Amino acid sequence: MGTKARGTERRQEPLSRERIVGAAVDLLDTVGESGLTFRALAERLSTGPGAIYWHLKGKAELLAAATDAVVTAAIAVEDSGATPPEALRALALGVFDAIDFHPWVGAYLARTPGESSMLRVFERIGRQVQALGVPEAARFTAASALMNYILGVAGQNAANTRAVAPGTDRAEYLDAVAREWSRLDPEAYAFTRSVAGRLREHDDRAEFVAGIDLILAGITARP
Amino acid sequence: MGTKARGTERRQEPLSRERIVGAAVDLLDTVGESGLTFRALAERLSTGPGAIYWHLKGKAELLAAATDAVVTAAIAVEDSGATPPEALRALALGVFDAIDFHPWVGAYLARTPGESSMLRVFERIGRQVQALGVPEAARFTAASALMNYILGVAGQNAANTRAVAPGTDRAEYLDAVAREWSRLDPEAYAFTRSVAGRLREHDDRAEFVAGIDLILAGITARP
DNA sequence: ACCTGAACACCGTTCAAGT
DNA sequence: ACCTGAACACCGTTCAAGT
Numbered sequence A, B: 001m002g003t004k005a006r007g008t009e010r011r012q013e014p015l016s017r018e019r020i021v022g023a024a025v026d027l028l029d030t031v032g033e034s035g036l037t038f039r040a041l042a043e044r045l046s047t048g049p050g051a052i053y054w055h056l057k058g059k060a061e062l063l064a065a066a067t068d069a070v071v072t073a074a075i076a077v078e079d080s081g082a083t084p085p086e087a088l089r090a091l092a093l094g095v096f097d098a099i100d101f102h103p104w105v106g107a108y109l110a111r112t113p114g115e116s117s118m119l120r121v122f123e124r125i126g127r128q129v130q131a132l133g134v135p136e137a138a139r140f141t142a143a144s145a146l147m148n149y150i151l152g153v154a155g156q157n158a159a160n161t162r163a164v165a166p167g168t169d170r171a172e173y174l175d176a177v178a179r180e181w182s183r184l185d186p187e188a189y190a191f192t193r194s195v196a197g198r199l200r201e202h203d204d205r206a207e208f209v210a211g212i213d214l215i216l217a218g219i220t221a222r223p
Numbered sequence C, D: 001a002c003c004t005g006a007a008c009a010c011c012g013t014t015c016a017a018g019t
Helices: A017-031 A038-044 A049-055 A059-074 A084-101 A103-111 A116-131 A136-163 A170-182 A190-194 A196-200 A204-220 B017-031 B038-044 B049-055 B059-074 B084-101 B103-111 B116-131 B136-163 B170-182 B190-194 B196-200 B204-220
Strands: none
Touching (some): A017 A038, A017 A059, A059 A084, A084 A103, A084 A204, A116 B190, A136 A204, A136 B103, A190 B136, A204 B136, B017 B038, B017 B049, B084 B103, B084 B136, B103 B136, B170 B190, B170 B196
């Protein structure tokens, strides 16, 4: 006891941009966007809030770096041997699942433009659009539409995920929304009421892919 | 001077939910989302911050009400005599333009699900999808895809609008981005570089409608 | 019923001081 | 070079006290 503990001594690894960003991702995943404060982050890293500023410029850079870490991992899939539509679906689902698991990423991407991780997604989409045989002049529009759709849905889905209390049963939640829809004014919300039933049997992920296919059909179906 | 001023006396209208929401929209439009504080809002209404809480539950409700006011106005267009695709394009552009003018609306819609203004947009889209002759089973997917696309692009566009300093020339900005893109790594960003030129001649609004048409083509082109 | 504004419990960020 | 943590200038929200 008088001697230094050896095996369990747990020497504090030095602070680094990498460790900070990792801890930020953890915090965002567990406590949500409002839980990421410099004080909480500093405590997790057993240091003071000021220390973080030596490695990062501020909260904006911290959030960008955390998002980048998640997106980079999500799109790091091989698509050898896949057809362009298959590769596009896989890529889209990769982003979708990442945002489903880390809802704060969706919120961030939806409000921050021209971020480097978005550019990487755009490049990946564009290559498949090209491989699809889309003529040069139409590629920009096609790739933009796909990316906007992907980020749009993923963002909405993230919002939904965050809206539901972590423990809630998914089927139960959809049921509640469906019931809410069928209580809407019959005249003003005729359509919404008519599709309320679909909500129950509805699979976000499948619906998402169906939308991708819709756009792909539009891209391919040139006169 | 000893008598009460008459014409110019400017009696303070009583505070009301309506006046508060109106002032909030003004503040959001002029100073941006970060400029909407209860202190600034109270000052504009020449009262104390606490007074606002008598009429609204808190900031969340304030933002929801402000968004609702804008969206309601944006989709209040008659579409008599228009074909379903025309009506859909007009509706989509209405939302697009509203968000372009009030970027904070895009940011809010992108992060808040199941909001009443979104439901109204959904209903409007759904009716046109139905009028388009889409079979019952496919309507939910089609309407969802359209709405997700619209909100997704509008959100991205809002983000872009906010990113650019209010005074900046649009052409100049696109030029700067295009230059940035052509400075990217030639191997890792081959596609992005190849379409950098398109950026300059690129019209957000037209691109947005092109995406709508892409989805409409996909919806209509059933085998 | 409605408004006032000080007070409370937080934020992100800075910075002199330490090692 | 890197870290510490008190201090600063803000927030949203509450609430006793006023009219």
